[in-house]
Amino acid sequence: MQVDTTTPPMGWNSWDCYGPSVTEDEVLANAEFMAAHLLTFGWNVVVVDIQWYEPTARAGGYNDDPPVELDAFGRQVPAPNRFGSAADGAGFGPLAARVHDLGLSFGLHIMRGIPRRAVELDLPILGTAWTATDAADTGSVCPWNPDNYGLNHDHPAAQAYYDAQVAQFAAWGVDFIKADDMLAPFHDAEIAAYAEAIRRSGRPIVLSLSPGTGLDTAHLDHLRDNAAMWRISDDLWDRWEDVHDQFDRLARWAPTQRPGGWADADMLPLGRIGIRAERGQDRPSRLTPDEARTLMTLWVMARSPLMFGGDLPSTDADTLALLTNPAVLEILKHSDGGGQVSRDGDAVLWSARATRPTPRAGAAGDPPAAATYLAAFHLGDQASSAVVDPDAVGVRGPHTATDLWSGEVLDLAEPLTIPPHGVRLVRLDPHH
Known part of the structure; x- marks a missing residue:
């Protein structure tokens, strides 16, 4: 189900409510709710966020040396204890098909680079004589997540690994990839290589880049050439100061918005969040009703993508009303000069x-x-x-x-x- 990027994408992401530990049943429950109640308003993307390949993932942080699930070529595969339909090499194919049957698009999160475990095992790269050791840049690591090494793009093994990884995603039916640890610092070679892997896959997959901390508009041409969405901030949570800080950022980025390339002010931490999340306990969003309206208004006026972070089946009626106001969503879909x-x-x-x-x-x-x-x-x-x-x-x-x-x-x-x-x-x- 191709994601339309002529207007800002609208969807659900598992991060704010389930952190790294979301399960297949939880993804499907949110997808089914979206199809039944939100699809007619334009909400149509379902994204499984970080560490879907980690069988021991937990709330509130990441495990050291995680026992990530890999195939024989060092590519991440869904943890079968959390995604039962992925057993026997099926990967995300069955889950993506269920999501597509609901009339929705399926997306996933991936970290920059190659799994450290693939390098430790020196696994081969599909279709080449190279191995993970040839591709990896072991001096390039994410400061907040232990899963991967970066890639050495002076060696053709790096592009070959991304090509193989994205080819697998395409075979599963993935429509949307949120690639993380790409923008802070700005990894221009990684971004270009990932975009090239998507082109080579033959599937129209939307590329969204994160996390955006300190992202400068000086990178705009490179971003437009390679991605459809790019974050302009660190993670945004249910704190007024986080919303307040987006005003200056969006004032800078809003004039750059155009079809096919959208500055992303991050997810909407509304409704019921924190069920098994990185920060805080199970709770309704701590933003007041007025703050929530401010957030929604600023995002649509700036034409930021809308990715809802709460658990849809247990979201309150007032929050759902924010998401389904046709006159407000008209601004997101059919305005310019914001x-x-x-x-x-x-x-x-x-x-x-x-x-x-x-x-x-x-x-x-x-x-x-x-x-x-x-x-x-x-x-x-x-x-x-x-x-x-x-x-x-x-x-x-x-x-x-x-x-x-x-x-x-x-x-x-x-x-x-x-x-x-x-x-x-x-x-x-x-x-x-």
Whole structure:
């Protein structure tokens, strides 16, 4: 099921709720919920995050010298104690097929490089006379995960290993790969080699790069040439300070967004998270309702991919309503020019333009006109009021103003009340 990257991808990722230890049953439960309740709104990607090949994976960190599951050619395979359908060499093929049958796309996470265990065993690289030792750069390691060595791209064994790994993913039916430890520092050779392996696989697989800590727009051309998504921050959790810090980053990256290449502000830590996660215990997201609306509004105005991190079957109705507001998701799918207009202390104003008309705008018989979106944020700890002036974004003449979260028709001559850490998201529909 090819992932459409002409608009920002939308999906579910297992990390925020299950960390490294998600199971097949949990993935399927979330996929089935997505197909039943979210697919019609555009949510259609299911991603199994880190260490699906680690039979002893646990919450709250990584095991030293993990006993990762490998095939005879040093390629990771799903741990059968967690993914029962992967037994007897089936890999993720059966699970991907189940996900596809639901009308969804299937994705997985992978670390940069080659498993250290493959190097220790000096396993052969498929279709070559080389071995893992030839491919590995043992001096290149991830500072926070013990699974892999980097690759030595001065040796052709490095590209051969990625080619073999991605060919296996393609054979399983993988549609989306989240490749981690790629951006901090920026591993340009690794990124280009992975993109080449995807091209050689013959399958249209979307490449998403992480983690993005300190990522600079100077890398934009390289990113666009090789990937469809790239993270612009470290992991984002259910803390207001994490959301707050994305405002400056997205102000820099939003003007670069275009079909096929999306700056990614990271997952949505909403709903029920922390079930077996890296940080914190089983909990509902600690973001307040206003903070959650701010997060969703900022992400759609900046056209960041949306990857939900909570456990969908146990997610509360209010959170599901955030994910399924058609008027808000319209901004993600059909707008351009999104960006910050102004920032004055805690007062932040964003705007974007609709790229297709609002059919009900104007009087009967008038041709429909495209809307303008305004998002008035208040980042402070106390409520605020603000006058939103359409002239500030070039909207003149008569128009209707609608709050897209409440559905309320507004009189913008009156100040808008904005709650602490909150937002008012307004669509301006011009009249003729």
